[in-house]
Amino acid sequence: DAEITQSPRHKITETGRQVTLACHQTWNHNNMFWYRQDLGHGLRLIHYSYGVHDTNKGEVSDGYSVSRSNTEDLPLTLESAASSQTSVYFCASSDSWDVSGANVLTFGAGSRLTVL
């Protein structure tokens, strides 16, 4: 079955370190997204990509970067981790539409990152 996989599921790191969260999907979806979930804020968009070599900034992109070298992967990099980046990170992909016409995102299980 097609799926979207995030790794690692849990990570603890120190302030200032570079961290990369992996996202791999086998749906062959062109559109991929990274969100972070924080209490009181819901899910906020970090970066997104509509295809290979395409990347775009979302609502909360400062301190994060992504690259898209193939259809399957969209790794999220924190160049210099900060305590404010402690969060749960969700990767999502989409290329499907509900009967209403809405573009539906399929999410991974999440990566919990703690920055000490």
Next chain:
Amino acid sequence: DQQVKQNSPSLSVQEGRISILNCDYTNSMFDYFLWYKKYPAEGPTFLISISSIKDKNEDGRFTVFLNKSAKHLSLHIVPSQPGDSAVYFCAASAASNTGKLIFGQGTTLQVKP
């Protein structure tokens, strides 16, 4: 500026009764509204959606109502079941922003047996 708001952080209902989750939005350019359900340690899963040209969409026990003039939507779950206990996120998108969803803060629903 929160474009999608869920003002009730939590809701508790009795099994078999109706659960009503509310969502307000500010951007009149939104064309689609979606509800996602999230269990602990899992990613959000799609539940139901509605186009801005509709005022109601129903799927089994789940119905979403849209009031465009009030910029308000609600999710009704009838009858509520203990397995419905989860965090529910309201989300919105504009047709021009393919796949980009703006989420609300979420409402934690607890259905008591």
